[in-house]
Amino acid sequence: MSELPLVEPDLALLRERRVLIDVRAPVEFAQGALPGAVNLPLMDDDERHRVGIEYKERGQAAAITLGERLVSGEVKAARVAAWRETLKHHPDAIIYCFRGGLRSQIAQQWVAEAGVIRPRIRGGWKAMRQALCSRIDAAPEQSLLVVGGLTGCAKTSLILALDNGLDLEGCARHKGSAFGRHPLPAPSQIDFEHAVGLRLLDLPGPLVVEDESRHIGAANVPLSLWQAMEQAPRLRVEMPLDWRLNQIHKDYIDDLWEVYRHQCGEWLGWALMKKHLASSLARLRKRLGRARLDRLQRLQALAFREHAQGNSQAHEAWLAPLLTEYYDPMYRYQLEKHPEQRFLHVGDWQSCLEAARAWSAEQAPPSRVADVESVR
Numbered sequence: 001m002s003e004l005p006l007v008e009p010d011l012a013l014l015r016e017r018r019v020l021i022d023v024r025a026p027v028e029f030a031q032g033a034l035p036g037a038v039n040l041p042l043m044d045d046d047e048r049h050r051v052g053i054e055y056k057e058r059g060q061a062a063a064i065t066l067g068e069r070l071v072s073g074e075v076k077a078a079r080v081a082a083w084r085e086t087l088k089h090h091p092d093a094i095i096y097c098f099r100g101g102l103r104s105q106i107a108q109q110w111v112a113e114a115g116v117i118r119p120r121i122r123g124g125w126k127a128m129r130q131a132l133c134s135r136i137d138a139a140p141e142q143s144l145l146v147v148g149g150l151t152g153c154a155k156t157s158l159i160l161a162l163d164n165g166l167d168l169e170g171c172a173r174h175k176g177s178a179f180g181r182h183p184l185p186a187p188s189q190i191d192f193e194h195a196v197g198l199r200l201l202d203l204p205g206p207l208v209v210e211d212e213s214r215h216i217g218a219a220n221v222p223l224s225l226w227q228a229m230e231q232a233p234r235l236r237v238e239m240p241l242d243w244r245l246n247q248i249h250k251d252y253i254d255d256l257w258e259v260y261r262h263q264c265g266e267w268l269g270w271a272l273m274k275k276h277l278a279s280s281l282a283r284l285r286k287r288l289g290r291a292r293l294d295r296l297q298r299l300q301a302l303a304f305r306e307h308a309q310g311n312s313q314a315h316e317a318w319l320a321p322l323l324t325e326y327y328d329p330m331y332r333y334q335l336e337k338h339p340e341q342r343f344l345h346v347g348d349w350q351s352c353l354e355a356a357r358a359w360s361a362e363q364a365p366p367s368r369v370a371d372v373e374s375v376r
Helices: 026-031 045-058 060-070 073-089 102-113 124-141 155-160 168-172 189-201 223-231 241-264 266-282 290-308 312-337 349-363 368-375
Strands: 020-022 037-039 094-096 144-149 207-210 234-237 343-347
Touching: 020 073, 026 037, 026 045, 045 060, 073 102, 094 102, 094 124, 124 189, 124 223, 144 155, 144 223, 144 349, 155 168, 155 207, 155 349, 168 189, 168 207, 207 349, 234 349, 241 266, 241 312, 266 290, 290 312, 343 349
Parallel strands: 020 037, 020 094, 144 207, 144 234, 234 343
Antiparallel strands: none
């Protein structure tokens, strides 16, 4: 097994979007995997648990013997077949386990015996994660611009319109508000960090991010990055209420419905979307107060009845006061709480987009073309 090929834990493997075969148990994979990985485990969760107990009680040799007995015969053949099938479609795929040790070596060996030679990552998942986290730790050293503004100003769309935008909400699969939960499961904290690190691999220069709290849904922005965001210069998008209301209707109603309908079908998707929005509103009970919440809940229920008849615009009856009576005062309070924040530009969406591009161009390092010309 020692003669089987190794590759170094180079982030280029992720930048190239290589397919990675993660041979850890499903429970480990669920806690956090490398971007681009597929889980084809050497042992399932129960087998891993039993081998772990054997290792603690009787040592490594006994654990290996038990593992060989549990994963043998048809079980072994099925797992080798799964690896070979993936390698058939992705012949440049690379194998890894937690530390690049015994499990990935065994997978390598079995695949090699079946006629396919593929490398494993030296240091495995742990070494690659350390490299990704180091990339995040380096991000505060880059120039950073933060885009703020009232809810409904399409700040995320502005970030996505920039070549150097880092969409933290997209990485967290959450819109960063009480109504921001995504129909699909949120990533683990590890997977969130890996998504941020992966995006940063393509962003060596100045960065533009949306103004966020430390917590985006269940994900926590890495502390060093968030502290840099707190100190960074800002833009503030200001748009009229009607424009913002159309945007929040798109985000909270139209886009959400499309996701639920696509994932769950018409009937179940409709039921789940209603539950999603009703529970999101109910979570604001303490901040809205009982009377105001009751009023918005009645308006929301009426809006759903109208929507079922084809009038989705009826949601504006509860979305408008949600903006003016909850989100807007909360944002203005935060502005007053942080008078030290400096805004490079305050304006409409298009002007803020142009300002972000201009700032990015100013912050970017000089073109290497100049260096080439000087050499000539």
